[in-house]
Amino acid sequence: MAATKSSQPGDVRQRILGESTRLFAARGFEGTSLQALADAVGVRKPSLLYHFDSKEAIRDQVIDDLLNHFRDEIPRRLAAAQGGLDRFASAVSALLEFFREDPDRARLVLREVLDQPEATQERLLTHLQPWVHLVTDYIRMGQQSGRVRGDVDPEVYLMQVVMMVLGTVASAPVTGALLDRDEDPGMPRRIDELIRMARVGLFVDRDEEKRSGTGTGTGTGTGTGTG
Amino acid sequence: MAATKSSQPGDVRQRILGESTRLFAARGFEGTSLQALADAVGVRKPSLLYHFDSKEAIRDQVIDDLLNHFRDEIPRRLAAAQGGLDRFASAVSALLEFFREDPDRARLVLREVLDQPEATQERLLTHLQPWVHLVTDYIRMGQQSGRVRGDVDPEVYLMQVVMMVLGTVASAPVTGALLDRDEDPGMPRRIDELIRMARVGLFVDRDEEKRSGTGTGTGTGTGTGTG
DNA sequence: CCTACCGATCGGTAGG
DNA sequence: CCTACCGATCGGTAGG
Numbered sequence: 263m264a265a266t267k268s269s270q271p272g273d274v275r276q277r278i279l280g281e282s283t284r285l286f287a288a289r290g291f292e293g294t295s296l297q298a299l300a301d302a303v304g305v306r307k308p309s310l311l312y313h314f315d316s317k318e319a320i321r322d323q324v325i326d327d328l329l330n331h332f333r334d335e336i337p338r339r340l341a342a343a344q345g346g347l348d349r350f351a352s353a354v355s356a357l358l359e360f361f362r363e364d365p366d367r368a369r370l371v372l373r374e375v376l377d378q379p380e381a382t383q384e385r386l387l388t389h390l391q392p393w394v395h396l397v398t399d400y401i402r403m404g405q406q407s408g409r410v411r412g413d414v415d416p417e418v419y420l421m422q423v424v425m426m427v428l429g430t431v432a433s434a435p436v437t438g439a440l441l442d443r444d445e446d447p448g449m450p451r452r453i454d455e456l457i458r459m460a461r462v463g464l465f466v467d468r469d470e471e472k473r474s475g476t477g478t479g480t481g482t483g484t485g486t487g488t489g
Numbered sequence: 490m491a492a493t494k495s496s497q498p499g500d501v502r503q504r505i506l507g508e509s510t511r512l513f514a515a516r517g518f519e520g521t522s523l524q525a526l527a528d529a530v531g532v533r534k535p536s537l538l539y540h541f542d543s544k545e546a547i548r549d550q551v552i553d554d555l556l557n558h559f560r561d562e563i564p565r566r567l568a569a570a571q572g573g574l575d576r577f578a579s580a581v582s583a584l585l586e587f588f589r590e591d592p593d594r595a596r597l598v599l600r601e602v603l604d605q606p607e608a609t610q611e612r613l614l615t616h617l618q619p620w621v622h623l624v625t626d627y628i629r630m631g632q633q634s635g636r637v638r639g640d641v642d643p644e645v646y647l648m649q650v651v652m653m654v655l656g657t658v659a660s661a662p663v664t665g666a667l668l669d670r671d672e673d674p675g676m677p678r679r680i681d682e683l684i685r686m687a688r689v690g691l692f693v694d695r696d697e698e699k700r701s702g703t704g705t706g707t708g709t710g711t712g713t714g715t716g
Numbered sequence: 717c718c719t720a721c722c723g724a725t726c727g728g729t730a731g732g
Numbered sequence: 733c734c735t736a737c738c739g740a741t742c743g744g745t746a747g748g
Contacts, residue, residue: 293519379662418682425656455645459690
């Protein structure tokens with residue numbers, strides 16, 4: 263039942279990578295057989311190994327594509343973005359949306375961290391270090407200007423924000439139910455809270471009105487609403 | 490090569506669970522064969538299935554033991570703790586140390602979230618909901634007294650802190666290298682920053698001196714948290 | 717807790 | 733990109 267039978271040149275190769283992303287994210291690398299992958303793509307098993315040297319080679323390509331896409335896309339989005347939100351929220355949202363667009367990206371990264379700590383460490387260093395330096399330099403500038411808290415550890419701060427992003431996106435189906443009873447469908451509560459924590463964790467509270475007691479909607483639209 | 494040959498009654502069963510924890514955490518459930526597990530325990534493969542009905546049954550027991558231990562241990566530690574740290578830092582440290590004592594716990598939880606979102610959701614609800622309510626009620630009390638920011642979403646805040654804890658511990662070998670160049674050996678930087686972010690994300694900045702410019706040690710001095 | 721054994725499936729190859 | 737096929741290993745069982 264190969265519903266789609268096309269013959270574009272790199273088409274099958276790309277479909278293999280696409281289905282691998284989905285299956286590796288959902289079931290893990292070890293939990294995904296070449297047979298299951300071939301079925302998903304709509305080809306025979308040996309065809310996978312015509313396009314790639316081994317199952318491992320498929321994994322490597324999937325991860326490299328993901329990291330390259332991240333590296334190319336994030337700076338572009340940070341430059342653009344700012345759709346109605348302030349600069350900081352735009353930046354965090356850009357990061358968040360990259361993974362929200364395809365939650366498999368977050369799951370895949372977490373799986374690689376767990377499955378291959380050393381190889382992943384090296385890969386992340388290679389692909390992400392320029393981006394890390396960009397962000398941390400920016401934070402340090404903010405510290406010198408006094409807008410950013412002096413006790414922020416720039417690299418670690420960034421790492422923790424990324425952790426929240428990955429965790430929030432990857433565990434979306436699980437954490438929804440832990441929010442007392444409502445499901446936080448488009449996950450606005452988790453997004454708002456993530457941005458809020460990232461913000462107050464970074465910036466000096468300027469002319470902050472001392473909020474106390476019930477949280478009046480401060481425009482974040484959090485609304486605990488659980489009664 | 491069965492280096493250890495003991496005959497305590499529940500001994501083998503416990504050793505199976507212990508080695509399963511280690512192997513499932515490191516390689517995942519699908520990445521761990523019964524043969525590899527038997528080798529690690531020092532018995533023959535069928536012996537595993539004398540103690541447990543199936544490989545799945547081993548996984549279930551490992552997870553249940555972990556969650557039960559968490560449920561029993563955390564309240565106890567929250568009550569005790571406070572070794573030189575303020576109340577809040579003690580609480581976060583208690584959570585952190587539970588996973589730091591055995592990072593496999595964090596890896597296992599993350600793997601279960603990825604491998605079995607639905608089953609894990611239900612398990613977490615069952616085991617953790619009382620604890621979640623305890624914490625979130627406490628946060629809400631703080632909000633009414635004005636010490637806690639009104640715009641904090643208690644459930645989501647807790648979830649995000651847990652995310653940072655799990656991410657920090659599970660990815661320790663990976664993230665060490667991303668911290669520019671130093672390795673943050675006992676991971677004090679990551680711990681301090683986590684506690685700092687959790688703190689400023691929760692509490693109203695009281696008589697906060699406007700820190701600006703270079704961050705002089707502001708007395709967060711949470712140290713390594715290990716006391 | 718062991719020996720002996722099972723059918724099914726694994727990643728991968730030969731050869732076209 | 734396919735058919736045909738490989739040895740190795742998978743989770744699990746029989747029977748003691």
